[in-house]
Amino acid sequence: MKGGVSPKTLKITGAVLGFLYLIYGIVETLSWFGRDVSLGVSPTGDIFVGFALLTISAVYLTGLKRAAEKDGRAVAYIYTGAILGMALGALALLVMGADAIEAYLLHSEDFIGWSPLDDVTSYLVLGVLSLAAYLPVKDVSKEPLKVKA
Amino acid sequence: MEGTLITLIGNPNVGKTTIFNALTGLKQHVGNWPGVTVEKKEGEFEHGGKRFHVVDLPGVYALTAYSIDEKIARDFIVREKPDLVVDIVDASNLQRNLYLTLQLLEIGANVLVALNKIDLAEEKGIKIDPRELERVLGVSVIPMVASRGEGIKELKDAILKNLGRKPEPVKYPNFEPYIERLIRIIGLDGRLVKEYNPRWLAIKLLEGDEDAKGIVGGSPLRDEIMRELIKVKKELQKKHGDIELALADERYGIISKIAESAIVEREERMTFSEMLDEVLTHKYLGIPIFIGVMWAVFKFTFDVSAPFSDIIDWFFSWLGDSVGTHISNDALSSLLRDGIIAGLGSVLVFLPPIAFLFLAFSWLEDSGYMARAAFVMDRVMHRFGLHGKSVIPMIMGFGCNVPAIMATRTLEDEKDRLLTILVNPLMSCSARLPVYMLFAGAFFAGREGTAITSMYLLGIGLALVIAWLFRKVIFKGEPSYFIMELPPYNRPNWRAIIGATWSRTEKFLRKAGTIIFAGVVVVWLLSVTGPGGYLGSEALENGALLSKSWVAVIGHALQPLFSPMGWDWRAGVALFFGFIAKEVVVGTLGVLYGVGEENLPHVIAASGTFTPVTAYAFMAFVLIYVPCVATIGAIKGEAGWKWALFAVVYELILAYIVALVIVGIGGALA
Numbered sequence: 001m002k003g004g005v006s007p008k009t010l011k012i013t014g015a016v017l018g019f020l021y022l023i024y025g026i027v028e029t030l031s032w033f034g035r036d037v038s039l040g041v042s043p044t045g046d047i048f049v050g051f052a053l054l055t056i057s058a059v060y061l062t063g064l065k066r067a068a069e070k071d072g073r074a075v076a077y078i079y080t081g082a083i084l085g086m087a088l089g090a091l092a093l094l095v096m097g098a099d100a101i102e103a104y105l106l107h108s109e110d111f112i113g114w115s116p117l118d119d120v121t122s123y124l125v126l127g128v129l130s131l132a133a134y135l136p137v138k139d140v141s142k143e144p145l146k147v148k149a
Numbered sequence: 150m151e152g153t154l155i156t157l158i159g160n161p162n163v164g165k166t167t168i169f170n171a172l173t174g175l176k177q178h179v180g181n182w183p184g185v186t187v188e189k190k191e192g193e194f195e196h197g198g199k200r201f202h203v204v205d206l207p208g209v210y211a212l213t214a215y216s217i218d219e220k221i222a223r224d225f226i227v228r229e230k231p232d233l234v235v236d237i238v239d240a241s242n243l244q245r246n247l248y249l250t251l252q253l254l255e256i257g258a259n260v261l262v263a264l265n266k267i268d269l270a271e272e273k274g275i276k277i278d279p280r281e282l283e284r285v286l287g288v289s290v291i292p293m294v295a296s297r298g299e300g301i302k303e304l305k306d307a308i309l310k311n312l313g314r315k316p317e318p319v320k321y322p323n324f325e326p327y328i329e330r331l332i333r334i335i336g337l338d339g340r341l342v343k344e345y346n347p348r349w350l351a352i353k354l355l356e357g358d359e360d361a362k363g364i365v366g367g368s369p370l371r372d373e374i375m376r377e378l379i380k381v382k383k384e385l386q387k388k389h390g391d392i393e394l395a396l397a398d399e400r401y402g403i404i405s406k407i408a409e410s411a412i413v414e415r416e417e418r419m420t421f422s423e424m425l426d427e428v429l430t431h432k433y434l435g436i437p438i439f440i441g442v443m444w445a446v447f448k449f450t451f452d453v454s455a456p457f458s459d460i461i462d463w464f465f466s467w468l469g470d471s472v473g474t475h476i477s478n479d480a481l482s483s484l485l486r487d488g489i490i491a492g493l494g495s496v497l498v499f500l501p502p503i504a505f506l507f508l509a510f511s512w513l514e515d516s517g518y519m520a521r522a523a524f525v526m527d528r529v530m531h532r533f534g535l536h537g538k539s540v541i542p543m544i545m546g547f548g549c550n551v552p553a554i555m556a557t558r559t560l561e562d563e564k565d566r567l568l569t570i571l572v573n574p575l576m577s578c579s580a581r582l583p584v585y586m587l588f589a590g591a592f593f594a595g596r597e598g599t600a601i602t603s604m605y606l607l608g609i610g611l612a613l614v615i616a617w618l619f620r621k622v623i624f625k626g627e628p629s630y631f632i633m634e635l636p637p638y639n640r641p642n643w644r645a646i647i648g649a650t651w652s653r654t655e656k657f658l659r660k661a662g663t664i665i666f667a668g669v670v671v672v673w674l675l676s677v678t679g680p681g682g683y684l685g686s687e688a689l690e691n692g693a694l695l696s697k698s699w700v701a702v703i704g705h706a707l708q709p710l711f712s713p714m715g716w717d718w719r720a721g722v723a724l725f726f727g728f729i730a731k732e733v734v735v736g737t738l739g740v741l742y743g744v745g746e747e748n749l750p751h752v753i754a755a756s757g758t759f760t761p762v763t764a765y766a767f768m769a770f771v772l773i774y775v776p777c778v779a780t781i782g783a784i785k786g787e788a789g790w791k792w793a794l795f796a797v798v799y800e801l802i803l804a805y806i807v808a809l810v811i812v813g814i815g816g817a818l819a
Contacts, residue, residue, distance in 0.1 A: 046596060046598060046599050047599055048448075048602055051437070051444070052441040055437040055438055056441075058433075059428055062428075072419075076423070076424035076425075076428055077427070079425075080427070080428035081428070083425070084438070084441075088445065091448060094452075094453045098452055098455055101456040102455065102456050105456070106459055108456075140419070
């Protein structure tokens with residue numbers, strides 16, 4: 001396995017984030033079908049949010065599976081899963097910024113009473129959590145790798 | 150050609166363009182190589198009091214002249230005999246890149262090696278000793294990281310220092326006696342020796358190179374050379390079998406030895422690019438990630454650009470009001486307010502999302518992800534009868550179908566090319582985006598991203614199904630496979646991204662100022678006039694008056710066609726004028742709904758002429774029906790009138806069927 005990251009870290013990260021993305025992916029998908037389940041944040045009701053979250057979940061869970069098989073390439077899945085998660089989180093922040101311009105600068109009718117909390121979505125929260133997955137693996141390409149034969 | 154002639158050569162994706170730009174700065178111009186559509190870049194720079202003329206050759210892996218790029222590169226070096234050939238070698242792929250270096254040395258070119266991407270090599274765990282590489286190759290080697298500007302000054306110094314050198318030829322121990330025998334006879338023809346390197350000619354003749362045979366064919370010693378060649382070849386074939394393969398093996402043997410001495414350290418590492426590729430090109434995860442990325446692009450395009458669109462909307466509303474109150478002449482005031490300002494304003498509010506879409510695509514291209522998208526989609530494409538190379542024009546179609554159709558020239562097989570051209574207009578270009586945004590904003594508020602993404606997916610899906618059908622019925626046969634190299638991922642170069650975004654957005658602005666402008670003025674004119682003459686500006690606010698206009702005449706003539714979909718005559722008129730350019734659909738609706746200060750989505754939603762289902766069917770119709778005039782022109786140019794007409798007819802029928810199906814299913818579910 002990779003020099004600086006222990007297999008245990010990869011397994012824990014893969015499992016925790018993989019299942020969190022899976023749960024919120026299911027919640028978002030259900031909300032598109034009209035079944036609202038709120039787990040801390042309100043679902044967006046967008047089927048593609050559900051699809052994107054389930055995809056990232058699959059990336060993390062593949063990393064977990066590879067780590068369990070002692071495959072050195074497991075780290076690639078945690079690393080890429082974290083980057084995808086953070087990218088989605090960054091997108092949520094950009095949307096929040098655009099909405100803030102509408103509400104506070106342009107005073108648009110559609111944004112009367114808008115608060116930044118309205119734009120706190122599942123993929124924003126999970127994107128922030130993905131930072132925790134990214135930090136341990138961010139320098140992984142600078143260190144030697146032992147790949148299972 | 151003024152100054153000392155130097156040329157840049159290298160494998161694709163070695164950073165040749167970066168080095169060319171760093172050397173020449175803004176002193177460069179782009180043209181085509183004579184007789185072909187391959188881009189030729191030239192530039193100039195001064196260093197050490199000397200003036201250099203730089204020619205950037207196409208990216209090639211070898212000089213075997215099997216492809217047009219290789220032929221251009223080889224002919225230039227052999228015929229123009231540049232004073233120096235800067236061979237850009239990717240340090241992270243040393244062995245593969247050295248094949249070209251050996252072939253350059255065979256020609257007898259004065260070679261200087263720019264060993265680029267040493268940072269990437271180190272990231273991969275490969276450490277190269279440039280001095281040792283210099284010693285074994287017998288040419289100067291300059292280590293560089295061109296993307297960070299490292300080594301550019303040293304390269305310029307080395308160019309100056311290496312002028313007039315003559316590197317030692319590469320020796321192929323198993324072939325030397327045979328090469329020598331041929332050189333002896335070639336050497337007797339003074340003209341050949343003056344124009345070509347006899348050693349290179351001998352090697353190429355051994356490889357059976359047609360160009361080399363042609364060169365020798367013009368020599369008075371042709372018969373002697375050919376006789377000796379036949380003898381030598383017979384002896385070599387007995388010893389090695391296929392001579393071309395044996396020579397390639399010999400080169401790889403030498404390359405292996407060179408790499409062995411030059412690479413001082415090697416560790417197994419996964420680079421940043423390899424880690425991303427492990428997942429982004431994964432057999433099962435690659436396509437879902439691609440779909441997710443596309444959704445994120447449209448979410449960014451729609452949601453983040455919204456405040457900027459609102460600012461433009463506000464500006465045009467203000468301008469329309471100001472013009473309306475300051476100009477007393479009714480016709481002129483109406484032309485400016487209801488025609489030009491309302492029409493152009495309703496299109497220009499889509500400038501921010503279009504710019505954001507181009508920004509996102511430029512970023513994906515620059516980062517290297519687009520090549521991965523092509524790679525993961527290739528498997529799907531092939532299954533539907535499209536060639537792997539079709540992927541690039543298809544993805545380009547998201548921007549504009551015209552250059553995308555022209556890009557099909559890279560497909561060698563005529564059937565593959567025609568098939569790609571015919572389905573390309575189904576890839577949703579940016580001109581359709583304003584229509585989607587208008588209707589998604591009006592009828593799918595809060596889920597605009599989903600509605601718009603579904604249009605793009607519908608376009609991809611239909612393109613694949615139609616390709617499969619055409620392959621079965623019209624272009625029978627199997628598409629061939631293709632191989633592509635995935636360049637490493639890059640950190641975003643914002644200057645390049647902004648530049649690409651601007652040049653694409655500028656085209657939209659130019660179109661808005663010409664075709665769309667003319668389109669909306671014509672629509673206005675046909676709206677305020679009728680068989681009875683000028684109706685007055687009130688026609689745009691008075692349904693009874695508007696029904697006496699020319700536009701109503703056209704609309705009512707078309708209405709029976711569209712009534713099964715539940716669209717009124719205004720939708721028919723918008724689609725009719727959308728034939729000029731798809732953006733005109735929105736401009737036309739803006740004029741027909743008489744939208745000044747009001748927001749067009751709100752007005753359309755409140756008008757009751759569309760339901761969410763009929764609006765979705767309208768979006769699908771706009772996606773599929775006849776491509777714009779420019780696209781038809783491109784199809785005609787690339788495939789002829791027959792196929793251009795065929796594209797128009799099949800897309801009209803397909804659009805009609807799909808829209809009817811949507812209305813039918815939507816109606817049943819509602």
